[in-house]
Each structure stands twice: as C-alpha cells, then as structure tokens.
Amino acid sequence: MGLLINDGKNHRWDRLDRLDRRKFLSSCACTIAGSALFAGSKTWAQQTPASAGASPQLVEDLVAANRILADQGVVDGYGHVSVRHDKNPNRYLISRSLAPALVTANDILEYDLDSRPVDPRGRQLYSEVFIHGEIFKARRDVNAVVHTHSPAVIALGIAGVSPRPVFHMSSFIGQGVPVFDIRKEMGEETDMLVRTADRGRALARVLGTHPAALMRGHGAVVAARALPLVVFRSIYLQTNSALQLQALTLNPNATFLTEREADLVEKELWDQDRHLRAWELWKQKAMGR
Numbered sequence: 001m002g003l004l005i006n007d008g009k010n011h012r013w014d015r016l017d018r019l020d021r022r023k024f025l026s027s028c029a030c031t032i033a034g035s036a037l038f039a040g041s042k043t044w045a046q047q048t049p050a051s052a053g054a055s056p057q058l059v060e061d062l063v064a065a066n067r068i069l070a071d072q073g074v075v076d077g078y079g080h081v082s083v084r085h086d087k088n089p090n091r092y093l094i095s096r097s098l099a100p101a102l103v104t105a106n107d108i109l110e111y112d113l114d115s116r117p118v119d120p121r122g123r124q125l126y127s128e129v130f131i132h133g134e135i136f137k138a139r140r141d142v143n144a145v146v147h148t149h150s151p152a153v154i155a156l157g158i159a160g161v162s163p164r165p166v167f168h169m170s171s172f173i174g175q176g177v178p179v180f181d182i183r184k185e186m187g188e189e190t191d192m193l194v195r196t197a198d199r200g201r202a203l204a205r206v207l208g209t210h211p212a213a214l215m216r217g218h219g220a221v222v223a224a225r226a227l228p229l230v231v232f233r234s235i236y237l238q239t240n241s242a243l244q245l246q247a248l249t250l251n252p253n254a255t256f257l258t259e260r261e262a263d264l265v266e267k268e269l270w271d272q273d274r275h276l277r278a279w280e281l282w283k284q285k286a287m288g289r
Contacts, residue, residue: 051110051118054093058086059105062093065144065227067286068279070101072235074148079219081234082132083227084143085110092136096123113137114197128193130200131221138204142223144230149219152241157214161248163241165257168269170240172211172233174262180206181216192218212237228279235282 062083069075077099085091090113095103109125110118115133117125132145156163157179165173182190185202194200194215203221207213211233212222222237224230247254257265 051091053087054108054110055086056105058083059093059108061227062095062108063103063105064283064287065146065231066095066100066103068231068282069146069148069234070099071286072282074146074150074234074238075100076149079146079148080126080128080132081146081227081230082129082136082144084136089140091118092132094126094129094132096120097126115200127195130197131194131203134197134200134204135207135221135223138201139207139209139223141225144224144227146222146230146234147219148222148234148238150234150238150241152238152245153214153220154217155245156241157216157218157220161244163212163214163237164244165262166240166243166247166254168257168261168265170236171257171262171265171269173237173240174257174259174266176210177212177214177237178206178208178210179214179216180221182218183216228276231282232275232278 062081065081065083066075069079069081079100080094081100082092082094085093092111092113093108094111095107096109098107109120109123111129111133112118113133113136115129128147131147135142135145153163160179162179163173163177165171180203182192182194182199182202185206186199190199192215194203203213203215207221207223211224212220214220220234220237222230222234224233244254244256
C-alpha cells in the first residue's frame, strides 16, 4: 500500500511508494531525534538568520589580508583577521580555524556580534572569535580587527613598556596603545586566551578608542576603519616595536615622535588613504600576482 501525506504547502495529498515511505519514516525519526536534542534551547540557526551574503570583493580582501599578514611575518600558524560585514553591520567575517597563509574564500565564515557562526558547516572554529565580536560591538567606527602574536610586541608588553612612535610610518601609535593584562582585568589566572565574551568585553574596554592594545604575555589586537588600514597598522606596530627595542638598547633616552608630530602625520598622510599604495603592493606579492 502507499502512504498518504500532506505536502505542507499546497494542502495536496500525494501517494508514496514503499521506497519513498521508508525514506519518509527515516526522515521523521531524524527530525524527532533532532527536536529532542535541542528541546528547551535555541540552535544557531534559530538564533541567527541566514546570511545576506557578503560581496565577493570583501571576501577576496579578507583572504588577501590573511595572506599579507603571513607574508609580512606578522602572523605565523596562528593569529587572525576579521572584517565587518558590508551588508549587515551586526555581522562580521573571519576564517575558520586555519593558518592565515592557507586561507581561501571557501574558508570564510560569517558571525553575529555575539560571535555565533551563522553556518559553521561542521568546521573547526577559532576559539578567540570573541576578540572580534566584542570590539565590533563596542566600536562602531571599527570595521576590521587583527590579533597577532608578534614577538617584538610581546616583549614590550611583558616589560611594561608602552609603544611610542619612532617614525612617521607608525604615527598612529601616538594615539596611545594600552596594555591588556588579562589576570588583572579578570581578577584571576587564566589560560591567557580570550575565549569567552566576558574576556572579550574586558579587552574591548582596555582598547577603548585606541588603535591597538598589547596583550600581556600573549600578543596584540589592532583595530581600524578598513581592512587595508588594519593590515598597515599591524605591520607597522610590529616594525615600530622592534625599532623601539633596538633604540632603547642603544640609548634609554631615545627620541620619539611628539604628540603633535604624530597627529600631523596622521592627518596629512594616513587620513588621505596613502596606505593603499602599500596595500596593493603587499596584496600582489602575497597573492602571487
């Protein structure tokens, strides 16, 4: 005998043969099991609507940002970069858990600002996505975030030495780069990773309105209004930190840019998007073009 079933759309009844009936009953069993599994709680699909779809150009630039940071030695097998969604400011894009040099467009995932993936597709995810979600949530002026483990930056952080701009390429440092000490902020010893929303919020508070923050015993976080600029800042934060360490070794009274000098450079150079010249060079080199 066949099985009568309502198709649920047009209120039309159709007859299924024995093979289709087996498939139907199997499907029902899976549905019932799934309902029991998630009873009393919401799934990611229920909590976050389907993606609106980011522009291919934004995805391409995010892939390039990953490759550039690896090519320039700012990240190795670890570290990550994100960008705010171009069609929904309450979402952001970031790769699945993967070494930045290996990231492709197919690896890019979408998250909401609570750092829940819209469609993880069964992939392994970065544990520290809360760095990105909480900064995007706190800073509407920020559209791109980088987290690195740059050795020169770590050295300054553990020495308790604040970065200071040593040359015009790092003038943004003149806006101040605070140090996030997770033990102090969380009131306890941790595994150093920003793997919870609470830790992400604490980091965002310390970052405040600054362009970057050191993370004691961990690395740094860098923020900017666009991907090319956050990549630029990440590279030159590392370069500046290395030069600062060298200069202080030679002379504890080394000369740095004044606040006025740093402000003038920011307005005359980097506010005019002149960093895009470097972006195009780095992008072609990192992407093998």
